[in-house]
Structure formats: structure tokens, C-alpha cells
Amino acid sequence: MSTTTDTSFLDTMPANVAVQFFDRVAASPAREAFRFPRGEAWESVTWQQAGDLVEALAAGLIKLGIESEQRVGIASGTRYEWVLADLAVMAAAGATTTVYPTTNAEDTVYILADSESRVVFAEDDDQVKKLTDHKGELPHVSKVVTFEGKTDGDWIISLDDLAALGRELLAEQPDIVRETSQSIRPEQLATLIYTSGTTGRPKGVRLRHSSWVFEGESIKSQGILSPDDLEFRWLPMAHSFGKVLMSTQMAVGFAAAIDGRVEKIVDNLGVVKPTFMGAAPRIFEKAHGKIVTMQAAEGGAKEKIFNSAFAVGLEVERLKREGKSIPIGLKLKHAVFDKLVFSKIRDRFGGRVRFFISGAAALNRDIGEWFNAAGIKILEGYGMTENSAGAAVNHPDDNRIGTVGKAFPGAEIKIGEGDEVLIRGPHVMDGYHNLPEETAKALDADGWLHTGDKGSLDEDGFLTITGRIKELFKTSGGKYIAPPAIEAKFKAVCPYASQFMVFGNERNYCVALVTLDPDAMATWAEENGMSGASYTEVVNSDQVQKMVGDYVDELNSHLNRWETIKKWKLLDHDLTVESGELTPSMKVKRNVVEENNKAIIESLYA
Structure with missing residues (x-):
């Protein structure tokens, strides 16, 4: 068993996430809290500015009738407004239900209905459409707040509209949000995160205020981050990894530059120059x-x-x-x-x-x-x-x-x-x-x-x-195989690899499905006389098939005999979140890939 001796922080932890946030605002009012893109430039806000806006939005939610532990959905990619919405929900004593923007309409409606969400923050017109098309299946949803979609002045309002409602309430009851946040018990529900399960319906994981506060304070106690650090945050905030970085930021007090566009990560790192990133x-x-x-x-x-x-x-x-x-x-x-x-x-x-x-x-x-x-x-x-x-x-x-x-x-x-x-x-x-x-x-x-x-x-x-x-399997020869270890080794050996999936349960040898990174292959095509060819044409070319075969041989030279890949097939497409073959945190949904490619896998054993 493993424990660390200094746990004195457990006795002085803030009671809940809302108090943790407002404590940070009070401790670092003029320091930079968040940075985010506006057009081509980056805009910056202090803890005090973020705190004032969160307070207004929380008051707006209270005015809309949100009560203790009632769920509020957020269907959006990672952006500054996601963080504001999440903090406002918790400061109003509600609980955030997270929805990935890539979640299809059917699962989005299931998550919002199962959680009985009362209000939903929807990023844009695409997210709003999932709700309006299925309004009859969302009896609990009384209001949709959109970050940048069209409003109708009734069921769908803007973030500015919600803040205006809140400021009206704060004019009458200036302490309403602070009093509400002080009343939240540590064990109260803070977040419902539906795991993008690889099988069946998503399951809602119930996480308390004390869980998030503990995560941030425990990381702070390890002394690996300081208020002078700058985080670049692109991870899905709908995923627990993104949320934990938020709790750590409030505990430590560093600034975070936020932009969830995966294709912009490398460009953004050059501009933002962060000191760390998850x-x-x-x-x-x-x-x-x-x-x-x-x-x-x-x-x-x-x-x-x-x-x-x-x-x-x-x-x-x-x-x-x-x-x-x-x-x-x-x-x-x-x-x-x-x-x-x-x-x-x-x-x-x-x-940096x-x-x-x-x-x-x-x-x-x-x-x-x-x-x-x-x-x-x-x-x-x-x-x-x-x-x-x-x-x-x-x-x-x-x-x-x-x-x-x-x-x-x-x-x-x-x-x-x-x-x-x-x-x-x-x-x-x-x-x-x-x-x-x-x-x-x-x-x-x-x-x-x-x-x-x-x-x-x-x-x-x-x-x-x-x-x-459940991913470990046994060959018909009785040997246990751990696919993730073999798959990770191939990605280290082959710089063009995107995914490598090993199969062989109850079979007499292992086989693999391979996908290559489209960006890397576009560069390869330009350098090898195939400029302008489609991804499918490139990966089906004799030259690429031979190249991948050589990398598989190199992988096999590092494996035990029973782990070696005897046959493999290069797929004509990469796996994507949109196709349902990857989770939003880029994990392979192995059973979906296996089901989609059952005939190919069977042919490798023919």
C-alpha cells in the first residue's frame, strides 16, 4: 500500500469548489486567471474579472430556479465560457452534467434526460439543434443558454442574457451567491460525468465537491506547481482530466490559456509558451x-x-x-x-x-x-x-x-x-x-x-x-497477452502510426489492424511522388504496405515469440471520435473497432 506522510492539507481544505474559487479570487484578485483566443489575438482576464462574471452567471441560474444538486448540462468544446459555466453551476449549488460536443443527438438527449438537467449550456447552433430537435424528450429542461448560437428570447437565451438576469437579482440581494456557496456541504454532488463507455449506454459518475477540492489541494501539497506557472489547456473539459486541472489551478493560483481546438495545439504552444500542459x-x-x-x-x-x-x-x-x-x-x-x-x-x-x-x-x-x-x-x-x-x-x-x-x-x-x-x-x-x-x-x-x-x-x-x-486475452496455446503494451511499442517504432490494435483471444496467433496518421502520410506522399493522392490510395500503395511490414518485423524482434504479430491489415481510414471508434479523450473503443472490422479479422485467420 502507498501513502505519503504530509496530509495536513486535509484539515484546512475549502468546504466546496465554489468556496475554493472565491477564496482564489480574494487571494489573487489582480493576477491573470485565464487567457483565451478572440479572433487571431489572445485576451486575458484577472481572477477578479472572472469572479465577477461567475457570480453574475450563478445568480442568473438561481433566478432561473436552480436549487441544491439540481443538474445543469454543458454541451460544448473546451473554451473559457465552459469554465465560467461550470463554476457558475457549482456556485449556485447545482451540479454540472458534462456532454462532449461530439456526442450524437441520441446520447446527448439520453444524458440530459437521465440526469434530469434543468438548464443546458449549449456551445453553438449545432449543439442547440440537438436540443430543439428533441425538445419533447427533455421535459426537465426549462432554458438553454448558448455561448455563440442564435437565441429566440424565450427557451434559448445568450450567456449575456443570463448574466443580466443575475445582475438584476444581485441588485436586490447582493450576497445571494456568496451565501449559497457557503451553504454547500462537502459531500454534495458537484458533477455528473457520463463515461463514454465502450459498451452500452454511458454511465453517470457522481462526484462530490470534496472530491474535486481534494484533487486540487493534494496536487498543490506536492509542490510541483506554483502561481508563476502558465498552463495550456486543450483537454476536453467534459473529461475528468480537464476538470482536475481546473481544481489544481484554483488551489495553486497559476494562469491557464484555454483553447480546445486540437488542430491548433502546436501553433498555440508557440504563441502561449506555457510551462506545463496535460x-x-x-x-x-x-x-x-x-x-x-x-x-x-x-x-x-x-x-x-x-x-x-x-x-x-x-x-x-x-x-x-x-x-x-x-x-x-x-x-x-x-x-x-x-x-x-x-x-x-x-x-x-x-x-518554456x-x-x-x-x-x-x-x-x-x-x-x-x-x-x-x-x-x-x-x-x-x-x-x-x-x-x-x-x-x-x-x-x-x-x-x-x-x-x-x-x-x-x-x-x-x-x-x-x-x-x-x-x-x-x-x-x-x-x-x-x-x-x-x-x-x-x-x-x-x-x-x-x-x-x-x-x-x-x-x-x-x-x-x-x-x-x-478485460483487454488481456489468452491465446489457444494458453499464453496471456497484454495488447496495450504491444500497441504502444509499435507506435514508438513506427513514426507514421496512428493506431495499432492487437487481437487473438482463444486463437493460435496474434493479428493486428493498423491505421496511419493522415498528416504524416500527406507529408510522406509529397516526398515519395504521390502528392495529391488520397489517404486510401497512399496506404494501399505497395511502397507503404512494404514500409509497414518492415516496422511490424522490427516490432516482432522486440516481442516474445507468442506475442508476435503473424498477420496484419492496414485500414483505409484512420479512427476518429466522429466515427465512434475513439472516445473524446482519444482512447480506442476496441470492441467497436473489432465489430466494424469483424470480416477483416476473420480473414487474417483464414
């Missing part, structure tokens, strides 16, 4: 692939220098890890390569990054070590929606690549039956909304959350995750 491994895989393929395309002396730099960088990091001294000659070489190669890679990310935090899926060890060699730390963490996102994380000064770090101070992790990872602490959910049987399966009588993940703890309390228990 991301899913796919972002790091994509960046790694792009940099490696660009160098390979340049060839000649530049490619040789690049490869030599990483050989030296990886050797220096290995010696540091083993506590050995670095020979003077190696130090001098490293300094030269840092100037020639590594500093340029760091500049691509804005040049102290570390990235990786979560939501497993990061391949080789990719973690590659970034580390370039002077960019990736701290891998672990958790799930059911425990408010954060359960364990590595530290900048104690980063064991390949592990997900130690348990958060004030929480516990242990390994249960069948090597299942169990979590206990203030961050664990109350249960699943309206699903007592599912809750009983996930939470035992002693308060341990059964994660469904297989893992191990070392003697220092560092947790290593092997994979989802």
Missing part, C-alpha cells in the same frame, strides 16, 4: 512521429547529427537514472547537441515547458525516454473518472519512466485479487447515477474502488499499469 499520449506520439519523420526526410548530415544527439541524450539520462557520474567527454558532447538539436525541439513547444503530464491512456516508455533525452519531462499519471481523474502521478524530481508514480497524498492504492489496482480516498465517486448494481460492483464495503486495471507496486510505492483486465 495531454493524452496520442499528442506525444504524434509530435514524436512528426519530428522523427521530418529529420529522416532531410537525410544526410542533419539526420546523422539528430540520431547522434539522441544516442548521447539517452546515454546521459541512463547514467543519471543509475546514479552514475557522467564522463566529461559525454557532458561536452551533450552540451553541443543540446544547442544544435534539443533546444530546437523544446522551442517547438514554446521553449518544465514538464508535460500524460494521462487517459498508457504512454510508451521509449517515447517517454525520447522526450526526456530532449530535456522535456513527461510525467505520467494515472486515474479514472470514477476517482475524479487523479490517483497517482510522477514528480519532476522523481520521475520513474514506465510507472505512473505514487498515490496522491491523502489517498491509498493497493493491489487486489488478480493483480487488480484498488483505490481509496476522498476522490472516489459516490457511485453511478441511478445504477445501484453497477455501483456495488465497482465499490466494495471498505470503500475500495475496483478499477479493472491490472498493475503492480514496487517497494517505493511506484505503480505500474499492465493494462485493462
Whole structure:
């Protein structure tokens, strides 16, 4: 079991998220709180300005009749207004129901109806249409507040309209929001997050105010962030990882630059120049692939220098890890390569990054070590929606690549039956909304959350995750296979890879479905005489089929005999959130992919 000694923060935590927010406003009124794009420029607001607007919006919700623990939906991408809406809901004592903007109309309506949401914040006309088309199925929804969609002055109003309603109420009752927020008990419902489950209907995870406050205060207690840090936040705020960063920001007091457009991440990093960012491994895989393929395309002396730099960088990091001294000659070489190669890679990310935090899926060890060699730390963490996102994380000064770090101070992790990872602490959910049987399966009588993940703890309390228990399979020869480990290895070997999915349950060998990154392949096509060809034409070309085959052979050389991929198929499309094959946090919905490609998988065993 793993715990950290200093848990004194547990005795002084704010009572709820609303108090945590208003405490931060009072402590740092003139400091920058948020930065967000307006057209081509970035606009900035202080904690006081954000606090005044949240107070007005919360008063508006109270005027609309929102009462304690009543749900308010937010159907929007990550943007400044999402944060305002979420804080306003909690300051009005309501509970936020999160909906991804990519969720189809049917599931959006199911989530809002199941949660009995009374008001819904809808980003734009596309999100509003999902509601107006199904108004009859949403009997509880009395008002829709749109960030930038068309209003009708009745059922659909704007954010400005809601703030105006709030200011009217505040003119009559100036203390209404502060009094309401003070009255919220720690155990009250703060958020309902519907997991984008890979099977069946989404399940609503009930998370308390005290869970979010604990997450932020526990991270603050570890001393890895300060008020002078600047976060770049693109992660879906509808996902628990995005929400935990918000709680941490209020606890610590740093500023956050917010823009959820995934295609703008690299451009934004160059402009914003953050000191840290949270991301899913796919972002790091994509960046790694792009940099490696660009160098390979340049060839000649530049490619040789690049490869030599990483050989030296990886050797220096290995010696540091083993506590050995670095020979003077190696130090001098490293300094030269840092100037020639590594500093340029760091500049691509804005040049000020102290570390990235990786979560939501497993990061391949080789990719973690590659970034580390370039002077960019990736701290891998672990958790799930059911425990408010954060359960364990590595530290900048104690980063064991390949592990997900130690348990958060004030929480516990242990390994249960069948090597299942169990979590206990203030961050664990109350249960699943309206699903007592599912809750009983996930939470035992002693308060341990059964994660469904297989893992191990070392003697220092560092947790290593092997994979989802239900994703592990046994070949007909009786050998157990952990697909995520093999899949992550392929992405480290092949810089063009987007997804690599391994199958073989009860079969006598493993097979794989492969997709390539469309951006990387467009560049490859230009360099290989196929400029203007479609993605399908490119991936079906003999040249690409041979290239992928060579990478699969390279992967197999690093695997046990029973894990090797005997046959594979390159799909003619990449997986997307829109197709329903990826979750919004970029995890593969394995069973959906398997069902969609059943005939192809069967043909690999024919």
C-alpha cells in the first residue's frame, strides 16, 4: 500500500469548489486567471474579472430556479465560457452534467434526460439543434443558454442574457451567491460525468465537491506547481482530466490559456509558451512521429547529427537514472547537441515547458525516454473518472519512466485479487447515477474502488499499469497477452502510426489492424511522388504496405515469440471520435473497432 506522510492539507481544505474559487479570487484578485483566443489575438482576464462574471452567471441560474444538486448540462468544446459555466453551476449549488460536443443527438438527449438537467449550456447552433430537435424528450429542461448560437428570447437565451438576469437579482440581494456557496456541504454532488463507455449506454459518475477540492489541494501539497506557472489547456473539459486541472489551478493560483481546438495545439504552444500542459499520449506520439519523420526526410548530415544527439541524450539520462557520474567527454558532447538539436525541439513547444503530464491512456516508455533525452519531462499519471481523474502521478524530481508514480497524498492504492489496482480516498465517486448494481460492483464495503486495471507496486510505492483486465486475452496455446503494451511499442517504432490494435483471444496467433496518421502520410506522399493522392490510395500503395511490414518485423524482434504479430491489415481510414471508434479523450473503443472490422479479422485467420 502507498501513502505519503504530509496530509495536513486535509484539515484546512475549502468546504466546496465554489468556496475554493472565491477564496482564489480574494487571494489573487489582480493576477491573470485565464487567457483565451478572440479572433487571431489572445485576451486575458484577472481572477477578479472572472469572479465577477461567475457570480453574475450563478445568480442568473438561481433566478432561473436552480436549487441544491439540481443538474445543469454543458454541451460544448473546451473554451473559457465552459469554465465560467461550470463554476457558475457549482456556485449556485447545482451540479454540472458534462456532454462532449461530439456526442450524437441520441446520447446527448439520453444524458440530459437521465440526469434530469434543468438548464443546458449549449456551445453553438449545432449543439442547440440537438436540443430543439428533441425538445419533447427533455421535459426537465426549462432554458438553454448558448455561448455563440442564435437565441429566440424565450427557451434559448445568450450567456449575456443570463448574466443580466443575475445582475438584476444581485441588485436586490447582493450576497445571494456568496451565501449559497457557503451553504454547500462537502459531500454534495458537484458533477455528473457520463463515461463514454465502450459498451452500452454511458454511465453517470457522481462526484462530490470534496472530491474535486481534494484533487486540487493534494496536487498543490506536492509542490510541483506554483502561481508563476502558465498552463495550456486543450483537454476536453467534459473529461475528468480537464476538470482536475481546473481544481489544481484554483488551489495553486497559476494562469491557464484555454483553447480546445486540437488542430491548433502546436501553433498555440508557440504563441502561449506555457510551462506545463496535460495531454493524452496520442499528442506525444504524434509530435514524436512528426519530428522523427521530418529529420529522416532531410537525410544526410542533419539526420546523422539528430540520431547522434539522441544516442548521447539517452546515454546521459541512463547514467543519471543509475546514479552514475557522467564522463566529461559525454557532458561536452551533450552540451553541443543540446544547442544544435534539443533546444530546437523544446522551442517547438514554446521553449518554456518544465514538464508535460500524460494521462487517459498508457504512454510508451521509449517515447517517454525520447522526450526526456530532449530535456522535456513527461510525467505520467494515472486515474479514472470514477476517482475524479487523479490517483497517482510522477514528480519532476522523481520521475520513474514506465510507472505512473505514487498515490496522491491523502489517498491509498493497493493491489487486489488478480493483480487488480484498488483505490481509496476522498476522490472516489459516490457511485453511478441511478445504477445501484453497477455501483456495488465497482465499490466494495471498505470503500475500495475496483478499477479493472491490472498493475503492480514496487517497494517505493511506484505503480505500474499492465493494462485493462478485460483487454488481456489468452491465446489457444494458453499464453496471456497484454495488447496495450504491444500497441504502444509499435507506435514508438513506427513514426507514421496512428493506431495499432492487437487481437487473438482463444486463437493460435496474434493479428493486428493498423491505421496511419493522415498528416504524416500527406507529408510522406509529397516526398515519395504521390502528392495529391488520397489517404486510401497512399496506404494501399505497395511502397507503404512494404514500409509497414518492415516496422511490424522490427516490432516482432522486440516481442516474445507468442506475442508476435503473424498477420496484419492496414485500414483505409484512420479512427476518429466522429466515427465512434475513439472516445473524446482519444482512447480506442476496441470492441467497436473489432465489430466494424469483424470480416477483416476473420480473414487474417483464414
